[in-house]
Amino acid sequence: MKDFLMNDVTCMRRVTETSKCYVAVATVVVLFFFTSAYAIDVPYNTVVTTTVDLGSSASLTVEGVISTFGEVAVDSFEYELATITNSGTIVSNASEMALNIGFSDYISVVNTGTISAQSGTAIYEILSVGNSINNSGLIQGAVQAISAYDSVSALITNSGLITAESQTIAFENAYQVTIVNDGTISSSGASAIYGYFSEETSIINRGTISATTNTVLLLQSCTVDNYGVIQATTPGGVAIDIPGMSNTVTLHDGSIIIGSLASGTYPNALNIQLGVDTSYAFDLSGNWVVTDLDGRPTAPGFAIVPTTGAQENANKRLFQRVTSVNDSLSGRFNMSATSVHTTVGLPISTVNKKFSERYWVTPYISRTERDIDTNTLQESRYVANELGVTLGKSLNLALPSIPTEIDGVINLASIRTNIADHSQDVYTSSVLIGAIAPDLKQYFGGTVGAKLLVGYNANRGHRYTLVSTGTGIADVTADYHSLVALAGIEERWLRQVNAQLSGRLLIGLDLTAERYTAYNEGGFYDWSARTMTQASARAEATVTHHKPGTKASLWGSFGVLEHMLLSGHTVTYEVAETALTFVSGTDNDCFVRAQAGLDYQLTKTAKIYGSVNWMKSSRNIQQSGAYFGFVIKN
Numbered sequence: 001m002k003d004f005l006m007n008d009v010t011c012m013r014r015v016t017e018t019s020k021c022y023v024a025v026a027t028v029v030v031l032f033f034f035t036s037a038y039a040i041d042v043p044y045n046t047v048v049t050t051t052v053d054l055g056s057s058a059s060l061t062v063e064g065v066i067s068t069f070g071e072v073a074v075d076s077f078e079y080e081l082a083t084i085t086n087s088g089t090i091v092s093n094a095s096e097m098a099l100n101i102g103f104s105d106y107i108s109v110v111n112t113g114t115i116s117a118q119s120g121t122a123i124y125e126i127l128s129v130g131n132s133i134n135n136s137g138l139i140q141g142a143v144q145a146i147s148a149y150d151s152v153s154a155l156i157t158n159s160g161l162i163t164a165e166s167q168t169i170a171f172e173n174a175y176q177v178t179i180v181n182d183g184t185i186s187s188s189g190a191s192a193i194y195g196y197f198s199e200e201t202s203i204i205n206r207g208t209i210s211a212t213t214n215t216v217l218l219l220q221s222c223t224v225d226n227y228g229v230i231q232a233t234t235p236g237g238v239a240i241d242i243p244g245m246s247n248t249v250t251l252h253d254g255s256i257i258i259g260s261l262a263s264g265t266y267p268n269a270l271n272i273q274l275g276v277d278t279s280y281a282f283d284l285s286g287n288w289v290v291t292d293l294d295g296r297p298t299a300p301g302f303a304i305v306p307t308t309g310a311q312e313n314a315n316k317r318l319f320q321r322v323t324s325v326n327d328s329l330s331g332r333f334n335m336s337a338t339s340v341h342t343t344v345g346l347p348i349s350t351v352n353k354k355f356s357e358r359y360w361v362t363p364y365i366s367r368t369e370r371d372i373d374t375n376t377l378q379e380s381r382y383v384a385n386e387l388g389v390t391l392g393k394s395l396n397l398a399l400p401s402i403p404t405e406i407d408g409v410i411n412l413a414s415i416r417t418n419i420a421d422h423s424q425d426v427y428t429s430s431v432l433i434g435a436i437a438p439d440l441k442q443y444f445g446g447t448v449g450a451k452l453l454v455g456y457n458a459n460r461g462h463r464y465t466l467v468s469t470g471t472g473i474a475d476v477t478a479d480y481h482s483l484v485a486l487a488g489i490e491e492r493w494l495r496q497v498n499a500q501l502s503g504r505l506l507i508g509l510d511l512t513a514e515r516y517t518a519y520n521e522g523g524f525y526d527w528s529a530r531t532m533t534q535a536s537a538r539a540e541a542t543v544t545h546h547k548p549g550t551k552a553s554l555w556g557s558f559g560v561l562e563h564m565l566l567s568g569h570t571v572t573y574e575v576a577e578t579a580l581t582f583v584s585g586t587d588n589d590c591f592v593r594a595q596a597g598l599d600y601q602l603t604k605t606a607k608i609y610g611s612v613n614w615m616k617s618s619r620n621i622q623q624s625g626a627y628f629g630f631v632i633k634n
Contacts, residue, residue: 039058040054040058040061046064047065048065049068049069050068050071052066054079054082054084055082056082057082058079060083060085061085061086063087064088066088068092069093069094071096073091073099074099078102079104080105082108084099086111086114086115087112089113090113091114091118092118092120093119094119098115098117098120098141100124101123101124101131102127104128105128105131106130109131110134111133111138111139112136113138114138114140115139115140116139117141120143122139122140122141122164123139123146124147125151126148129151129153130152130153130154132156133146133155133157134158135156135157135158135162138161139161141164141165144166144168146162147169147171149170149171150173152176153175153177153178154176154177156178156180157181158182158183158185159182162186163186166187166191167187167189167191167194168185168186169192169193170195172196172197176201178201178203179201179202179203179204181204181205181207184210185207186208187210188212189212190214191213191214191216192216196217196218200221202222203216203222203223205228205229207228210229210230211231212232213237214232214237214238215230215237215238216240217241217242218247219244220245222248224247225252227254228255229257230259231258231259232259235469238260238261239258239259239260239468240259241262242262242263242268243262243264244268245264245268247268249270251271251274256472256473257466261285261468263286264286267288268286270291272291272293273293274294275294276296276377277421278423279306279525280303282303282466283468294377295377297582299576299577300578306465306525307424309382310424311530311571312377312584313380315565315587317368317417318512319563324366325411325432325486327611327625328388328389329390329436331611331631332631333436333490333492334542358633359392359393360391362389362392362630363389363627364388364625364627365627366385366624367385367386367624368384368386369622369623370619370620379619382418382419383417383418384415384417385416386625387414388411388413389412390409392408392409394406394408405437406437407438409434409453410431411430411431413429413430413431413432415427416428424461424463427461428458428460431456432454433453433454434454434486435451435452436450444491446494447492448489448490449492450490451486451488453486454484455485456481457482457484458481459481460479461478461480462475462477463475463477463522465524476521477521478520479519481516482516482517483515484514485513485514487510487512490508491506492504500546500548501543502543502544503544504544505539506542507537507538507540510538511533516531516532524575526574526575527573528572530571530572532565533565533567534566537561537562538559538562540557540560541559542555543555543557551602552600552601553600554596554598555596555597555599556594556596557595557596559593560590561593562589562590563591569587570584571583571584589617591615591621592615593614593615594613594614595611595612595613596613597609605633606631606633607630608631609628609631610626611626613625613626
């Protein structure tokens with residue numbers, strides 16, 4: 001291969017100088033240069049001003065300074081198996097290269113210091129095989145930082161800074177060049193990595209690669225695995241340009257691409273594995289075959305994919321809303337259970353008549369969290385915090401068929417949902433209006449209560465999306481709304497154990513529907529209207545302690561809840577006028593629940609009550625909350 005490539009070279013200037021050793025003692029400059037067989041050392045505080053010529057199987061260790069003017073600083077031309085280790089400075093101050101390893105094989109360069117060419121190329125390589133450059137310092141060239149023309153199996157590893165005016169790392173007509181970058185490779189002009197007419201190049205980037213445009217330019221049979229930043233600093237510039245064929249670009253989690261991705265007329269593969277909690281909308285040109293490796297659908301020829309976290313957990317957030325409303329209403333529904341202690345022996349219906357509340361208010365807070373290690377299409381990590389208040393007033397309706405009190409209810413709430421560490425945020429303002437009948441009928445020895453509420457949710461979504469412009473991350477916002485209806489029924493059985501203890505068993509069923517309107521996010525994603533219906537069943541046992549003659553009652557409860565999504569499993573949306581669908585995978589969930597509360601009779605006409613609650617599901621969802629209420633009658 002080397003002989004074949006050598007035929008393409010028309011001219012190569014060999015620069016050789018006989019190394020000289022100067023030992024001088026002076027007050028301004030001390031030059032010390034010591035040479036032994038195959039080993040050359042430039043110690044600290046030593047300055048060498050002529051070319052250092054390095055033979056085969058030799059080693060050069062630089063801790064001081066090699067600084068030349070109009071000459072190559074270090075020459076390893078046509079040598080093999082040499083090792084160059086620099087922790088000092090190697091600099092060429094004229095148009096020559098700082099380090100020449102052309103026509104040399106298996107040269108190892110380890111740089112933790114500075115290698116610089118003020119007017120030329122910092123490291124020059126041509127028609128070489130197996131050379132490696134490991135940089136954790138600075139490699140700087142006025143023209144190019146590293147050139148590897150017509151070379152085979154070159155390895156460049158960088159955790160420092162490699163910079164030049166253009167084509168920072170250039171390897172035209174090269175074969176099997178590998179670049180691993182954990183630092184910065186930058187160009188003040190075009191192309192930080194220039195591999196035109198080269199094949200089987202492999203680039204792994206976990207750092208930053210930047211240029212004005214054509215930041216990474218390759219030809220064919222190449223692979224790019226990016227975990228870091230590839231940036232075209234000129235607006236409208238190209239970040240990755242691959243005009244050839246049989247190339248594969250894979251964008252892994254952590255990737256930031258600023259600038260477009262350009263392919264030629266032949267198909268190239270663009271694989272995207274940013275995680276299911278990452279949305280992206282990259283600018284593409286040319287023939288790309290796009291695959292989302294996280295399993296999300298894509299529109300042909302487009303790299304525009306949303307995360308579906310807000311859509312996946314919409315039914316869970318609706319269930320949280322229902323649970324919070326039920327908690328805020330429970331103080332009113334449970335008046336029978338707490339009032340019985342002051343009227344032991346009376347039927348429940350009589351107790352209800354003796355304590356007819358007129359006005360009540362219940363502020364509450366709740367927090368719901370799904371704590372999982374890995375987000376999936378069917379389950380995304382989220383935290384939802386709700387702050388609300390429920391207001392009620394007895395309506396005094398004279399309905400012969402319903403000989404009980406009916407309360408009018410208004411519920412106001414603000415919910416802030418953080419999905420997958422703020423990859424999405426949804427802010428919801430909600431209002432529900434309706435009526436409750438805590439003691440509707442007596443059936444099977446218990447008391448039946450019912451509720452019916454309807455309402456409106458105003459939502460503002462924030463979706464943090466990887467894009468090809470600006471900083472590479474855009475806050476894509478959308479305003480949309482939904483309509484909600486909630487109907488529920490429950491039955492309570494109360495039994496007095498003794499003068500101080502009573503028990504209560506409750507079963508309940510709630511049916512909820514929510515209708516989302518269609519909306520667009522940032523011109524990228526068009527979400528179709530969606531209607532969800534769900535049911536939640538609950539069973540709960542409560543024990544209350546009340547000492548006769550006191551004003552306080554303490555109670556605790558334990559129960560189970562089952563949440564079921566009945567319809568609305570499928571979410572439909574469009575990208576680039578292509579219809580796509582997503583199916584939620586967490587439809588049903590079972591919760592265990594515990595509560596503890598206190599009721600306190602302030603006066604004959606006023607009472608306060610409060611509770612803390614906690615529940616956890618079989619699918620890693622945990623909810624906790626508290627409410628504090630006040631009720632007064634005329």
